[in-house]
Amino acid sequence: xxxxxxxxxxxICFGKGSISYLKQSLQQFGNRVLMTYxxxxxxxxxxxxxxxxxxxxxxxxxxxxGIEPNPRISSVIKGVEICKENDxxxxxxxxxxxxxxxxxxIACGVYYEGDDLWDMITHYEKDRKALPLIDILTLSxxxxxxxxxAVISNPDTxxxxxxxxxxxxxxICDPTYTFSVSKYQTASGSIDIMSHIMEGYFSxxxxxxxxxxxxxxxxxxxxxxxxxxxxxxxxxxxxANLMADASIACSGIPEYGKEVGSWPCxxxxxxxxxxxxxxxxxxxxxxxxxWMRHIVEKDPSCKWRFxxxxxxxxxxxxxxxxxxxxxxxxxxxxxxxxSGVPMSLSELNIDETNFKAMxxxxxxxxxxxxxxxxxxxxxxxxxxxxxx
Amino acid sequence: xxxxxxxxxxxICFGKGSISYLKQSLQQFGNRVLMTYxxxxxxxxxxxxxxxxxxxxxxxxxxxxGIEPNPRISSVIKGVEICKENDxxxxxxxxxxxxxxxxxxIACGVYYEGDDLWDMITHYEKDRKALPLIDILTLSxxxxxxxxxAVISNPDTxxxxxxxxxxxxxxICDPTYTFSVSKYQTASGSIDIMSHIMEGYFSxxxxxxxxxxxxxxxxxxxxxxxxxxxxxxxxxxxxANLMADASIACSGIPEYGKEVGSWPCxxxxxxxxxxxxxxxxxxxxxxxxxWMRHIVEKDPSCKWRFxxxxxxxxxxxxxxxxxxxxxxxxxxxxxxxxSGVPMSLSELNIDETNFKAMxxxxxxxxxxxxxxxxxxxxxxxxxxxxxx
Numbered sequence: 001x002x003x004x005x006x007x008x009x010x011x012i013c014f015g016k017g018s019i020s021y022l023k024q025s026l027q028q029f030g031n032r033v034l035m036t037y038x039x040x041x042x043x044x045x046x047x048x049x050x051x052x053x054x055x056x057x058x059x060x061x062x063x064x065x066g067i068e069p070n071p072r073i074s075s076v077i078k079g080v081e082i083c084k085e086n087d088x089x090x091x092x093x094x095x096x097x098x099x100x101x102x103x104x105x106i107a108c109g110v111y112y113e114g115d116d117l118w119d120m121i122t123h124y125e126k127d128r129k130a131l132p133l134i135d136i137l138t139l140s141x142x143x144x145x146x147x148x149x150a151v152i153s154n155p156d157t158x159x160x161x162x163x164x165x166x167x168x169x170x171x172i173c174d175p176t177y178t179f180s181v182s183k184y185q186t187a188s189g190s191i192d193i194m195s196h197i198m199e200g201y202f203s204x205x206x207x208x209x210x211x212x213x214x215x216x217x218x219x220x221x222x223x224x225x226x227x228x229x230x231x232x233x234x235x236x237x238x239x240a241n242l243m244a245d246a247s248i249a250c251s252g253i254p255e256y257g258k259e260v261g262s263w264p265c266x267x268x269x270x271x272x273x274x275x276x277x278x279x280x281x282x283x284x285x286x287x288x289x290x291w292m293r294h295i296v297e298k299d300p301s302c303k304w305r306f307x308x309x310x311x312x313x314x315x316x317x318x319x320x321x322x323x324x325x326x327x328x329x330x331x332x333x334x335x336x337x338x339s340g341v342p343m344s345l346s347e348l349n350i351d352e353t354n355f356k357a358m359x360x361x362x363x364x365x366x367x368x369x370x371x372x373x374x375x376x377x378x379x380x381x382x383x384x385x386x387x388x
Numbered sequence: 389x390x391x392x393x394x395x396x397x398x399x400i401c402f403g404k405g406s407i408s409y410l411k412q413s414l415q416q417f418g419n420r421v422l423m424t425y426x427x428x429x430x431x432x433x434x435x436x437x438x439x440x441x442x443x444x445x446x447x448x449x450x451x452x453x454g455i456e457p458n459p460r461i462s463s464v465i466k467g468v469e470i471c472k473e474n475d476x477x478x479x480x481x482x483x484x485x486x487x488x489x490x491x492x493x494i495a496c497g498v499y500y501e502g503d504d505l506w507d508m509i510t511h512y513e514k515d516r517k518a519l520p521l522i523d524i525l526t527l528s529x530x531x532x533x534x535x536x537x538a539v540i541s542n543p544d545t546x547x548x549x550x551x552x553x554x555x556x557x558x559x560i561c562d563p564t565y566t567f568s569v570s571k572y573q574t575a576s577g578s579i580d581i582m583s584h585i586m587e588g589y590f591s592x593x594x595x596x597x598x599x600x601x602x603x604x605x606x607x608x609x610x611x612x613x614x615x616x617x618x619x620x621x622x623x624x625x626x627x628a629n630l631m632a633d634a635s636i637a638c639s640g641i642p643e644y645g646k647e648v649g650s651w652p653c654x655x656x657x658x659x660x661x662x663x664x665x666x667x668x669x670x671x672x673x674x675x676x677x678x679w680m681r682h683i684v685e686k687d688p689s690c691k692w693r694f695x696x697x698x699x700x701x702x703x704x705x706x707x708x709x710x711x712x713x714x715x716x717x718x719x720x721x722x723x724x725x726x727s728g729v730p731m732s733l734s735e736l737n738i739d740e741t742n743f744k745a746m747x748x749x750x751x752x753x754x755x756x757x758x759x760x761x762x763x764x765x766x767x768x769x770x771x772x773x774x775x776x
Contacts (some may be wrong), residue, residue, distance in 0.1 A: 001403075001624070001625050001629065001631075002403065002404065002629040003402060003403025003404065003405070003406060004400075004402050005399065005401050005402070005409075006399065006400040006402065007400075009397055011393065011394065011395040012393065012394040012395075013393050014391060014392050014393070014394065014644070014645075015389075015390065015391025015392065016391065017391070018391060021393075037516075047487075072583065077501075119662055156665045207625040207628075207629070208629075209605075209608075209609040209612060210605060210606065210632045210633055210636065211632070212627055213601075213602075213604075213605030213606075213608065213609060214601075214602055215603055216601075216605075217597075217598060217601030217602055217605055218598065218601075220597075220601065221597040221598050221601060224597060225597065236389070237389055237595040240389040240645070241389065241596075241597045243596070244389075244598045244599070244644070244645065245598055248598065256402070256632070257402075257628070257632065269628045299457065311675075336574040
């Protein structure tokens with residue numbers, strides 16, 4: 001069992017009606033608020049009006065709207081300008097991972113001293129100074145509400161980078177806000193949750209019992225609850241479990257005690273969505289089973305982990321290890337397919353044109369040559385090709 | 389799934405050598421340190437000398453030693469005096485739950501404005517002001533390193549009270565410090581961990597999938613790792629898993645989303661150790677299977693939960709629910725017995741003399757009449773009697 005440091009200061013107010021914590025949460029930091037959100041869904045759902053009603057005259061509210069599903073550095077730049085011009089005390093992000101990620105970058109960007117905010121995204125710095133950030137979550141997916149990282153895109157350079165920035169101070173997680181999430185977004189969000197677990201679950205470490213058990217618990221919870229949420233969008237239990245699953249999945253906790261992986265599927269997917277602006281969870285659904293089959297063939301010594309995956313996550317039985325490995329991966333692919341997301345790149349009109357460049361960039365600094373089963377550019381190209 | 393608030397600010401530095409975080413952790417608060425510890429074990433193990441060597445001339449160190457296994461209000465009073473007289477900046481607790489609990493009470497006691505510190509223990513107050521507290525954990529049991537509560541005893545009144553006080557700022561959790569823990573203490577600490585889970589696991593809520601799964605994971609981890617640690621005291625994996633299990637078990641996390649229980653076994657055990665000063669985990673081992681059998685008989689509608697316990701925790705199979713219920717409870721009792729702890733009150737020379745008074749006090753304010761299966765004084769007396 002490896003060493004780890006657990007240090008997550010975020011307070012989570014979870015459950016129906018937890019917006020009752022909003023006012024006191026903001027008040028501790030001041031009354032000049034930048035409210036950030038994406039498209040019109042927060043207005044359509046009535047949440048926007050509900051927030052304004054709660055905050056009424058006690059707060060001065062500024063707004064940044066239109067944050068993209070893969071949030072861009074241009075939105076970060078806009079948000080930083082608003083904060084600086086208006087002496088903002090606290091940021092209130094209303095939305096899913098994209099809005100929260102963009103808001104984290106804005107929160108840190110206010111104190112960033114360099115000339116180019118894209119440099120802040122591409123360079124790690126410990127304990128960045130940041131404006132306080134409070135979020136109201138409306139999508140169960142990225143776990144940005146309970147971690148300190150953010151994924152920001154730069155269309156000029158075809159880059160999509162995960163940066164370590166700042167934790168939210170308070171995350172308000174009301175599952176009823178996800179009742180209106182479409183089937184497509186529910187599925188791709190759930191697949192993202194599962195991917196966050198699987199990236200760390202497939203590890204060379206075999207003795208982190210508590211955290212492997214937590215990882216398997218999250219996977220089993222999504223496997224149970226996603227189909228219910230797809231069938232019954234307003235099933236509170238299902239939506240609540242998915243929301244709780246999302247927060248813990250990307251918190252780092254399921255990886256504690258284990259050799260930290262290279263998160264290969266995320267690295268490969270970030271290239272797909274940087275080049276083609278596809279939905280993150282869909283890219284992960286397409287890539288993950290192909291990545292699994294590729295590494296099992298490349299290095300059969302990793303099979304023990306897939307046997308455990310088949311047994312403990314999918315409840316599969318039998319003693320033939322090769323069959324269990326295959327059945328576990330097939331079960332995962334089948335589960336993704338049944339959720340209704342596209343399961344090949346061809347369906348998204350993506351061909352092999354950029355595979356070489358994407359593979360090189362996914363493996364920049366040789367980062368995918370570390371981890372559970374190291375892969376190189378030729379492996380990545382082969383995995384992309386298997387996804388066609 | 390019920391609402392909850394997750395708000396645990398404690399940083400955990402986990403693993404071999406994590407004492408390397410000690411100096412920087414203390415420095416953020418100042419250089420006048422009250423070091424608290426229990427009997428001589430921290431000196432015998434060399435940890436005391438190791439700490440002094442690390443802190444050498446940069447810190448001024450005051451000491452409170454001799455903190456009891458069931459820490460007493462008299463030790464709290466002594467500690468508060470030392471802090472006030474010497475303008476202490478930060479408390480460093482070195483030991484297990486008793487030392488950390490006592491130190492939490494000292495940390496809050498410094499700012500307590502009443503005349504009698506026992507009143508602070510018996511009366512709840514939100515967000516108490518407290519001195520910063522850092523701990524170095526030497527026993528996997530109470531989880532005091534990752535919660536804000538403390539159990540303090542008052543021999544004058546035969547009371548043992550759990551109070552909500554303050555979180556540690558940093559907990560240094562190095563499993564190697566538990567290599568020297570005796571079989572008896574390893575067993576009773578592990579039983580305490582399991583009890584913290586079971587008190588919340590037996591709940592009327594049936595849809596908190598993530599947190600029920602975490603609860604079952606912790607139980608399975610203890611069931612796997614305690615016997616290894618008893619056989620091989622220096623097995624790092626086993627000691628590490630038990631240490632991680634302990635912190636999460638009492639954090640409240642395994643109960644999130646669930647109807648909060650009344651923790652009946654802890655309430656009944658606190659009476660036992662208040663009257664007879666027995667080891668907490670041993671009292672829990674004796675009480676828990678008897679409590680289970682009593683409530684299953686009293687209210688058979690609770691059986692569904694014991695069926696789940698038998699299947700998911702003990703891996704038992706079969707379709708006869710009554711048999712599963714019995715087999716699950718038997719498996720637990722057998723597991724406790726095999727750990728070598730006494731499994732009856734008679735073995736501890738305890739008879740029925742005080743059962744009536746203890747039952748009344750355990751159920752003060754009718755607290756055990758809420759929860760999974762409500763019990764009254766006559767039930768508690770019957771459970772104590774079954775433990776003879």
